[in-house]
Amino acid sequence: MKKSVLRAALLGVSALGLAAVSAPASAAGVSACLITKTDTNPFFVKMKEGATAKAKELGVDLKSYAGKIDGDSESQVAAIESCIADGAKGILITASDTAGIVPTLKKARDAGMLVIALDTPLEPADAADATFATDNLLAGELIGKWAAATLGDKAKDAKIAFLDLTPSQPTVDVLRDQGFMKGFGIDTKDINKIGDEDDPRIVGHDVTNGNEEGGRQAMENLLQKDPSINVVHTINEPAAAGAYQALKAVGMENNVLIVSVDGGCPGVKNVEAGVIGATSQQYPLQMAALGIEAIKKFADTGEKPSPTEGKTFVDTGVNLVTAKPAPGVESIDVKEGLAKCWG
Amino acid sequence: MSEASANARQPQEFEKALSGSDTAVANFEVSERSGLEKVQHFLHASPAAVPLIVLVASLLVFAVIIGGRFFSAFSMTLILQQVAIVGFVGAAQTLVILTAGIDLSVGAIMVLSSVVMGQFTFRYGLPAPLAILCGFAVGAACGWLNGFLVARMRLPPFIVTLGTWQIVLAANFLYSANETIRAQEIEAQAPILQFFGQSVRLGSAVFTYGVITMVVLVLILWYVLNHTAWGRHVYAVGDDPEAAELSGVNVSRMLISVYVLAGLICALAGWALIGRIGSVSPTSGQFANIESITAVVIGGVSLFGGRGSILGMLFGALIVGVFSLALRLIGTDPQWTYLLIGTLIIAAVAVDQWIRKVAG
Numbered sequence: 001m002k003k004s005v006l007r008a009a010l011l012g013v014s015a016l017g018l019a020a021v022s023a024p025a026s027a028a029g030v031s032a033c034l035i036t037k038t039d040t041n042p043f044f045v046k047m048k049e050g051a052t053a054k055a056k057e058l059g060v061d062l063k064s065y066a067g068k069i070d071g072d073s074e075s076q077v078a079a080i081e082s083c084i085a086d087g088a089k090g091i092l093i094t095a096s097d098t099a100g101i102v103p104t105l106k107k108a109r110d111a112g113m114l115v116i117a118l119d120t121p122l123e124p125a126d127a128a129d130a131t132f133a134t135d136n137l138l139a140g141e142l143i144g145k146w147a148a149a150t151l152g153d154k155a156k157d158a159k160i161a162f163l164d165l166t167p168s169q170p171t172v173d174v175l176r177d178q179g180f181m182k183g184f185g186i187d188t189k190d191i192n193k194i195g196d197e198d199d200p201r202i203v204g205h206d207v208t209n210g211n212e213e214g215g216r217q218a219m220e221n222l223l224q225k226d227p228s229i230n231v232v233h234t235i236n237e238p239a240a241a242g243a244y245q246a247l248k249a250v251g252m253e254n255n256v257l258i259v260s261v262d263g264g265c266p267g268v269k270n271v272e273a274g275v276i277g278a279t280s281q282q283y284p285l286q287m288a289a290l291g292i293e294a295i296k297k298f299a300d301t302g303e304k305p306s307p308t309e310g311k312t313f314v315d316t317g318v319n320l321v322t323a324k325p326a327p328g329v330e331s332i333d334v335k336e337g338l339a340k341c342w343g
Numbered sequence: 344m345s346e347a348s349a350n351a352r353q354p355q356e357f358e359k360a361l362s363g364s365d366t367a368v369a370n371f372e373v374s375e376r377s378g379l380e381k382v383q384h385f386l387h388a389s390p391a392a393v394p395l396i397v398l399v400a401s402l403l404v405f406a407v408i409i410g411g412r413f414f415s416a417f418s419m420t421l422i423l424q425q426v427a428i429v430g431f432v433g434a435a436q437t438l439v440i441l442t443a444g445i446d447l448s449v450g451a452i453m454v455l456s457s458v459v460m461g462q463f464t465f466r467y468g469l470p471a472p473l474a475i476l477c478g479f480a481v482g483a484a485c486g487w488l489n490g491f492l493v494a495r496m497r498l499p500p501f502i503v504t505l506g507t508w509q510i511v512l513a514a515n516f517l518y519s520a521n522e523t524i525r526a527q528e529i530e531a532q533a534p535i536l537q538f539f540g541q542s543v544r545l546g547s548a549v550f551t552y553g554v555i556t557m558v559v560l561v562l563i564l565w566y567v568l569n570h571t572a573w574g575r576h577v578y579a580v581g582d583d584p585e586a587a588e589l590s591g592v593n594v595s596r597m598l599i600s601v602y603v604l605a606g607l608i609c610a611l612a613g614w615a616l617i618g619r620i621g622s623v624s625p626t627s628g629q630f631a632n633i634e635s636i637t638a639v640v641i642g643g644v645s646l647f648g649g650r651g652s653i654l655g656m657l658f659g660a661l662i663v664g665v666f667s668l669a670l671r672l673i674g675t676d677p678q679w680t681y682l683l684i685g686t687l688i689i690a691a692v693a694v695d696q697w698i699r700k701v702a703g
Contacts, residue, residue: 040516040626069629167677207677212523212620213627217425221671224418238624241526245621249542249549266523266622273527343521 030299031061032292033083035076035093037120039066042264042343043284044094047118050285051092054292062292063088073097077104083113090114090295092132092288098171099123114298116305118287121171121313130294130305131313132287136172136261139280140179140233142320142329143259146278147231148184149326150257155185160231161222162194162205163215163239169194173235176261177205180233203229208239215242223250234260237267237279244275263321264343271321272334278322281332284342287316386694387701390643390651393694394658397641397687401662405669413672416548423554426664428453428619429634430557430657431612433642434564435605436635437656441568442581442601443648444493444500448485449609450631451511456482457613458515461524461623464533471533479610485511486606490599508632519625526621539618553615558657560608565653577601582649637663637684641691645699662687 034051036044048064055062063086065079073096081104083091090113095101098120105115105127117128125131148155162180165173174194181188181197189196195205203226208214215238223229223246232247234240240260247253253275260267263281270276294305308315320329321337376384386392406414432449439446456478463474485507492503529536539553568574579587580597588594612631617623642659644651663684670680 040521042521045521204674206671211626212622212624213428213616216620220421220425221668224412224421224668225672225674238523238626241523241622242620245526245540245619248621249540266525269525270527273525275527 029061030059030296031063031086031088032295033079033086033088033091033093034062034064034288034291035079035083035091036064036066037070037094037096038068038072039064041070043119043262046342047094047284047288049288051288051292054289058292058296060292060296067096071096073100076101080104080108084108084111088113089299090116092116092118092291092295093128094119095122102127114295114304116291116294118291119172119284123171125312130307132291132294132305132316133313134280134282134287134318135311135313135315136175137179137182139261139282139318140176140181141183142280142318142331143233143261143278144180144183144185146183146320146322146326146329146331147180147233147257147259149329150277150324151231154230156201158184158201158231159203159226159229160184160186160201160233161203161219161229161243163208163218163222163232163234163243164194164205165207165210165235167207176235177233180259184231208235208242210236211238212242212245215239216246217242219243219246223247223252227252230256232256232258234258236260236262237264237270237276240267240276240279241270244270263319263337263341265338265341266343268321268334268337268341271323271337274323277324278320278331279337281319281321281337281340283316283318283340290314290316383698383701386698390645390698391655391658392643393691394642394655394662398658398662398665401665401669405665409669409672413669416546418668420548420550420554422661422664422668423558424549424551424619425668426638426660427551427553427557428612428616428628428631429638429660429663430561431608431615432631432635433638433656433660434557434561434653435608435612436632436639437642437644437651437653438564438577438601438608439500439605440581440636440639440644440646441577441648441651442598443584444581444598444601445504445636445646446489446500446602446605447504447632448489448508448511449605449612449635450628451508451515452482452485452606452609453613453616453631454625454628455485455511455515455518455613456610457616457623458519458625460536460614460617461529462519462522464536465524465528471535474533475535475614478613479607482606482608482610482613483603484606486603486609487599489606490602493602494595494598515625521625523625524623529617529622536614536617536623537621539615540621541618551618553618556611556615560611561653561657568653573597573600578649580648634663637688641684641687643691643695645695646692647699650699659691 067075076096091108109115115128117131119133121131122128162177164177177194178188178191186199204222206218206221208218232243234243237260240258247256257277260276260279263279267279271279297303307313320331322331323334325331435449436446459481460475460478463469463477464471489503489507492498493500542549542551576592576597579592580594584594638660639656641662642655644655666683667680
């Protein structure tokens with residue numbers, strides 16, 4: 001490991017030397033790297049699609065890398081090393097290990113590259129030159145507000161189940177979970193922590209690993225805890241689909257409001273079918289396309305992207321998709337959601 | 344001739360010493376067993392006893408701590424539903440481990456089979472029953488590949504299935520493009536894919552077809568392993584392949600048949616998985632290999648092959664299910680479940696080593 005770092009660093013230095021000599025000759029030959037968590041998740045597939053299309057349009061040479069599974073940081077480190085060695089101008093990365101990857105990314109920045117975190121902020125967030133992401137807190141807030149508005153007066157007696165991601169509470173999980181509470185009108189206490197709330201409307205939290213199987217099991221567990229659940233917050237749409245199956249098995253699917261985040265095509269279709277009440281749609285294609293533009297601009301002018309007004313990152317937008325708009329909550333309809341969906 | 348037989352009735356001179364010797368049949372018992380040795384021998388003779396005792400004990404303890412919310416017909420049958428998939432895959436894993444092998448590809452084969460069943464129906468418009476058969480064929484083919492590499496190429500099972508795990512999983516993602524087929528579409532167009540999701544209710548107890556099939560499958564395999572020639576050969580091959588070969592067992596054909604059967608069971612698990620989650624999802628079942636090995640090990644099946652009961656595997660899977668649900672109802676951090684299951688695994692292997700001393 002150490003050896004390969006050293007070798008990559010050496011290669012990087014020599015490649016940079018070469019690049020320094022040849023760079024002034026022409027602005028052409030800008031190359032960039034896209035490093036995603038996996039290349040199987042439709043979210044990242046769409047991200048790659050967006051980056052590839054934009055790179056082609058701008059004449060940027062794009063190389064894509066991915067971890068084998070979610071959480072595979074080792075492969076991402078190797079990918080960054082390759083990019084440094086390759087003399088790329090910038091890196092777009094969705095980090096699997098948001099803190100652990102920082103030292104390696106620092107090497108890339110030291111080598112003069114622009115580092116942009118896509119979708120997942122690093123820890124600390126300023127370890128990247130910029131972050132292009134969905135406002136996950138807002139995404140959670142939108143579905144929370146929608147659920148509260150839809151229930152109306154009954155919101156004060158709601159029984160809410162939270163189907164979260166993994167036990168380690170990754171930032172995206174915390175933001176969506178706490179965002180929902182904020183939107184619904186629950187005191188979040190420490191907004192950086194799940195589980196310190198004492199609102200009696202919360203039945204409990206369970207983890208789903210973000211898939212159908214986990215969603216179903218978590219829903220079953222929480223129903224055992226309290227069968228009167230009538231609102232379910234889910235980390236993403238596959239977890240929501242799993243939760244729906246669990247509710248259906250006990251004949252409760254029509255009495256419970258399920259909300260989710262993502263906006264993938266199967267998820268939006270589930271909104272259309274009434275499985276999911278509302279979902280906050282995010283835009284991976286946009287993140288990647290903006291990222292490539294930023295790298296191109298940086299290569300041409302040396303200018304780094306600046307964050308959205310009032311936020312610490314560049315907000316790539318989020319919309320609430322629902323077939324039943326609630327008063328006071330802005331949303332788009334299913335048709336528009338389907339036109340913008342990914343995966 | 345008659346003279347000879349007359350002589351035979353009378354002991355000859357040199358045989359007289361026999362009358363004074365011990366008449367007992369050859370016996371390996373050298374001395375009286377102590378209490379602990381008796382336990383050791385009992386556990387050696389009935390390998391499913393330890394997990395059964397642990398299962399019953401944990402049920403009782405949690406029933407006392409949590410009460411009716413946990414110890415109800417609904418909760419008990421819910422645990423069965425939650426472990427059904429692991430039970431299927433664990434059955435396949437047990438067969439392989441009994442031959443002193445290991446199969447890391449079980450989960451991947453399961454998912455690929457379910458994806459084939461779904462995609463063949465929806466992408467190519469095949470009738471669903473035919474697509475299901477194709478799924479079984481894929482499962483069997485994957486199993487055959489494992490078996491062929493282990494038995495004919497003589498590669499270690501761990502390495503072979505480490506490889507096929509990656510290959511099958513990658514094939515799954517490449518083929519499916521990670522596309523989920525939604526539950527509503529399956530319900531409308533090919534409900535037979537969700538067959539195992541249907542259920543029978545007895546009062547508040549819910550038995551899905553998946554659960555019933557899993558339990559029946561385990562019972563059938565238990566009978567086959569204990570009361571048929573094929574089953575005894577599985578144990579023989581795992582215990583000592585050379586001795587089995589010398590006794591006339593075609594070891595490599597046995598191994599291939601075991602891996603193919605394991606592949607078929609995984610395909611069945613894939614079908615049951617569609618019933619469980621409603622949809623066809625290429626990302627599910629990622630940890631089924633580890634979960635099945637966990638069930639097998641906690642179930643007291645020896646990783647060295649040739650010893651253990653498939654019923655133990657089912658108890659092992661249920662122990663994990665009981666701990667997961669009970670700890671969640673108590674409201675602990677999910678990490679405690681993993682910590683306790685880890686402890687159980689090590690304890691189970693330690694007990695196995697101790698029991699093995701009887702044989703050694």
